[in-house]
Amino acid sequence: xxxxxIYYPDRNTLDDNTIxxxxxxxxxxxxxxxxxxxxxxxxxxxxxxxxxxxxYAERKADLQNKAIEWSNNWGLxxxxxxxxxxxxxxxxxxxxxxxGLLREFRENAIC
Numbered sequence: 686x687x688x689x690x691i692y693y694p695d696r697n698t699l700d701d702n703t704i705x706x707x708x709x710x711x712x713x714x715x716x717x718x719x720x721x722x723x724x725x726x727x728x729x730x731x732x733x734x735x736x737x738x739x740x741y742a743e744r745k746a747d748l749q750n751k752a753i754e755w756s757n758n759w760g761l762x763x764x765x766x767x768x769x770x771x772x773x774x775x776x777x778x779x780x781x782x783x784x785g786l787l788r789e790f791r792e793n794a795i796c
Contacts, residue, residue: 686714689773691730691758730758734776736784745784752777752786752795 715723717731732751738744755773759765778796781787790796 687734689730689732689734689755690720690728691761729761730754734773736780741784745786748777748780748784748786749789752781752790752793756793756795 717728720731721727732754736744736748736751738747755777774796777790778787781790781796787796
């Protein structure tokens, strides 16, 4: 699972191989509660980089909600690597094309 996380940095006890400036890479699908407990951090924002939903409309709404959450919270994070920003923007650009949201995402500086 790949997810964007924005956390309170003063509580960060993750090692550098697990978290890198707000992007969590893990092979397991963990819940927010499991990650907070296992890594002793408190999230401001947690956005899995995958689109979920049974119907097209549900998946589109899920993607829109993730874009809104990213837009509202990205500035709360600490030091973002340019490569992380490119990875996140690429996700929204690729998915935005699939769900007809690319124009909206570009207008709102999501990608």
